[in-house]
Amino acid sequence: MSRLTGWWVRRSAAGKVELYTRWTFHFFVLVEITSIGGVPIGQTGRDPLGLPLAAGLAVFVCTHAVLNGVLSSRALDWVLDRRERPVRLAVVQVALTAAGVLTLIALRATGVLANGAIAAGVITGTITFTLGSLVMCLKRVRHMLCAAPLAALTTGAAVAAMDVGVPEALGYTLGILLGGGGLVAACGFSAWLMKMVWELERTKELKARLAVAEERLRFGRDLHDVMGRNLSVIALKSELAVQLARRERPEAVDQMIEVQRIAQESQREVRDVVRGYREADLRVELEGARGVLSAAGIACAMESDLGSGMDAGLGAGLGAGLGAGDDGLPSEVQSALGWVVRETTTNVLRHGDPSRCAIALRRKDDAVVLTVENDGVRETPGPRAGGSGLAGLRERLSAVDGTLTAGPGDGGTFLVTARVPVPRRGKAT
Structure with missing residues (x-):
């Protein structure tokens, strides 16, 4: 058929x-x-x-x-x-x-x-x-x-x-x-x-490209703000050190030590920018997914047994479930699952023609399971089986010992399931 x-x-x-x-x-x-x-x-x-x-x-x-x-x-x-x-x-x-x-x-x-x-x-x-x-x-x-x-x-x-x-x-x-x-x-x-x-x-398609271009511009601005001033200071102090060295002044060593300190500080700041660019906040990604799917005319249903539930309110309820506490999720787990939400939402819009999408976040035994299911699949629905999107998600989940499966669901849908082991705090190991 x-x-x-x-x-x-x-x-x-x-x-x-x-x-x-x-x-x-x-x-x-x-x-x-x-x-x-x-x-x-x-x-x-x-x-x-x-x-x-x-x-x-x-x-x-x-x-x-x-x-x-x-x-x-x-x-x-x-x-x-x-x-x-x-x-x-x-x-x-x-x-x-x-x-x-x-x-x-x-x-x-x-x-x-x-x-x-x-x-x-x-x-x-x-x-x-x-x-x-x-x-x-x-x-x-x-x-x-x-x-x-x-x-x-x-x-x-x-x-x-x-x-x-x-x-x-x-x-x-x-x-x-x-x-x-x-x-x-x-x-x-x-x-x-x-x-x-x-x-x-x-x-x-143009909106998706503009979103990517806007994100690149944001990253470029952040990188410029971090590196622009420091590189200017390094250039000035290096020039001053050269002049002092030619005059055989001992202050040249102090200036180069200062250049070394600023360069090391710049490296740390760049790493912070890149880390912030690569990390994803789960609560923000879920809220963004709901907004993007709704704007595209796709009915988005969200369920969670963490906190008071996502349908009741993504803000305080989900924040309580994802924050500190006995059932809180570690930040690295939230980041990995946030990337799953971001990538699957993008692929729902790009590789399918859906009318509804269901996102569920539940705790099962000693693991947290995130599922994204949508209808309206075409030949290459969701993350492609051999595409870089699926491979990238598996790499991110493997860093937290998680797994990812993607394939046809019930009723002609496409289902992506991410499972990350998160033992409950205080439980004997």
Whole structure:
């Protein structure tokens, strides 16, 4: 079953919308051929239409439908900025439609095509489907709104000018206005919706990149603040020591000792900055995960038997559970689990299309177990099996004798489980 549905499940939300939209327009080709192209052939046995004329009409409709499908596909690519606007193809389609419609009106006026229903069906249908694909090639909304009325009035005027009859001309005008207007609205909205969904998808990726860039800038600023002043002092004192040494002054040794002290102090400060950058606070990461997932429209449920529970309040309740006390978690364990929360939350947003995510933190025997479970998995859900994210988490957990497992959960979900041994304080070992 997974092989049959994987082609759909592995796609992103934007990919699903695009696939649905494209196949809808491909289906229009079949609809036009079956609903319009087959009618003339079916009328040859009971109406003096003639097989050559019926075959010609059928060939025209089939050619028109296939070309219309190609134009729709190219127009969707242009809407998504994947290719140039198909101006030439649109002109060819309009020319084919106009030539066919004028020929049918002339045949209708001369009496060669005596069946008015067939003429009306072919003319109205081909113009309507042409408007549906043509509207996606237009840039301005007001041009889209004018397409159906302009086609309806032009066709009605051509029918009236060839003395087919004013009532029939009004019928053509009304049919094209209603049918073409409806299809123009549907096709124009579908193309706009598909473009907006892809824009949202790109916005999500851009937000993730901006978050990484912002974190790098923050780290750069911290490092500059720590090292900038100290390096300036080292440079000045080194220059002073050189001048004193050239004069054979004993104070040069004192200056170099001061340079050595400042350099050692700078090393300690850099280590502190890097340590703070690498460590993660579990409570902060849980609060951040809830905020990020909620902002992405993902229902986030959190449970804990540490403190008073995360759903009741992440602040004081969880802080009490994670702080000092008999059941408090050591800082190195909190840091390792905080990285698990950070990495899995990132992967839920990046590698899946979830609607809900559940995070649970529980104590089992002499260990603390953190689980992150989400639905909407695709081919590479959560941390990738061979990716650096999963390997990095295992390295961090191994430093506190912890383990990490990741794989499919119940009901088509993806489950990440981190287990860290934390004996209860005061318990005999």
